[in-house]
Amino acid sequence: MKGIIKTKREAKCVSLEDIEKPKLENSHEVMVQIHSAAICGSDLHAYEYIASYQNFMRVPVVLGHECSGVVVEIGSAVTEFKIGDRVMGESNVYCGKCRNCRTGNTHVCENNLMRGLTTDGVMREYVPFLEQNLHHVPDNLSFNEAAAAQAATVSVHGVLRRFNINAGSIVVVTGVGIIGLVAAQLAKLCGATNVIVAGTDADMETRIPIAQGFGFQTLNCQKEPISEFLSNLTSCNKADYVLECSGASSAINAIPTYLRKGGEVLLLGLPGKAVSFPFADVIRSEINIRTTYTSTWQDYEDTLRLLSNNNISISPTLKEYSLDNVREAFEAGLNKEALKPVFKFL
Ligand SMILES: [Zn+2]
Ligand SMILES: [Zn+2]
Incomplete structure (x- = not known):
């Protein structure tokens, strides 16, 4: 399968590569076939390879943490999702065990992994998620909107909670x-x-x-x-x-x-x-x-509802790119030609 990889510890050096298709590793996981994956500011920093990311990020790594797609496989313990469901995924992988996680503050998990930076991200054809990190996408939202909704959750957490x-x-x-x-x-x-x-x-x-x-x-x-x-x-x-x-x-x-x-x-x-x-x-x-930093399960749910109900809108910010134009999409994001570039995987 294809994935967008930061290949070397140098500026730029991002390309579409053939990578191994992942398998479900535990019974609580859900395999998502990705339809859309959006470029975030942090992906642009990783692309540029700026100083504050050099020690922080893993290389090589699959980039991206904003995605949406369809459920194609579920583990035996999964209860909230079924094959064919339209879903979007959370950006962070939290431990569930530290003090912050146990008190509902998973966004500041002490053992937080950031998809696309410190662990493989979502700009690839298939991504396994724990079901606790997935959300159902309302029918009236496009896959592109659902992918970029992750960015909106950051504003929702900041302005409405903090x-x-x-x-x-x-x-x-x-x-x-x-x-x-x-x-x-x-x-x-x-x-x-x-x-x-x-x-x-x-x-x-x-x-x-x-x-x-x-x-x-x-x-x-x-x-x-x-x-x-x-x-x-x-x-x-x-x-x-x-x-x-x-x-x-x-x-x-x-x-x-x-x-x-x-x-x-x-x-x-x-x-x-x-x-x-x-x-x-x-x-x-x-x-x-x-x-304020990132967002929680509740922020994702609220953001999707606010978007679905037209209380807020992100569609004017989106610009779609095909996988033939990986470099162009990152450059357009960097020079601010495109506000929110989104890759169409399917
Ligand atoms: Zn983001
Ligand atoms: Zn934790």
Whole structure:
């Protein structure tokens, strides 16, 4: 069978290879024939082979952690899934035994494996999953949407579980990837009256028009500081909340210039390198900072329901690629031509 492999410990070096078809290894496993697998920011980092991934990731490894497909085989102890079911899989493999797992916090499992980085991922024709890591896909969602729904679960976990946005508030979202665009939609669902999505020069071609299509106010913060943009809004001059989805040092450092004193920040974006932070300003303004990382079973279930019910949408962000265009898809993701590239396996 075919799989998309990071072949060498060098930049790029990702290709479609012939690999061995996996077998079910225990009675709780389900074999999924993959229909769609989406490229995430972490896959792009693995493709580029940036410094913070060099010791962290295994090579060679099958890339990817966002997928959907159909059940083709089940272990004897599987009860929740049957052959033919449409499913999507979780990104992390948790141990189920550590303190965090036992208290429902599987997303911060102490022995967490990340598919596509520290263990073989999902960009291959067949992937075995424990049934506890799978979710049924609602009929009205496409396989492409179901694969990319994994990214949306990160925003759902952050905005709905780890944060508390009051109705009537002003929210700034920095970063215009799928996590930022879903976080922005969730802020609206929470009743925010102004949701402002801030991007940079590189976002202007593809990503900002998609954000505008969702109805958000947008700006290029390389051209206009967010503080200036907000002071020109008649209804306010500071933000109540920031959803930081870029991981960029410049975006993180600018937060105290436009967040009101006592405001709150949720950090969803994972910086690729060390970031300095103006802690003196943050402390003097008594700014609250929260972090969020990946998602739990409940977040997946809720995300699929929110998508199915059209409370949130990700379809405008998706761009499909065939397996003949592996390199093109990664390059398009990297240079921000495609917001969410998705490989069609079947
Ligand atoms: Zn992802
Ligand atoms: Zn654990």
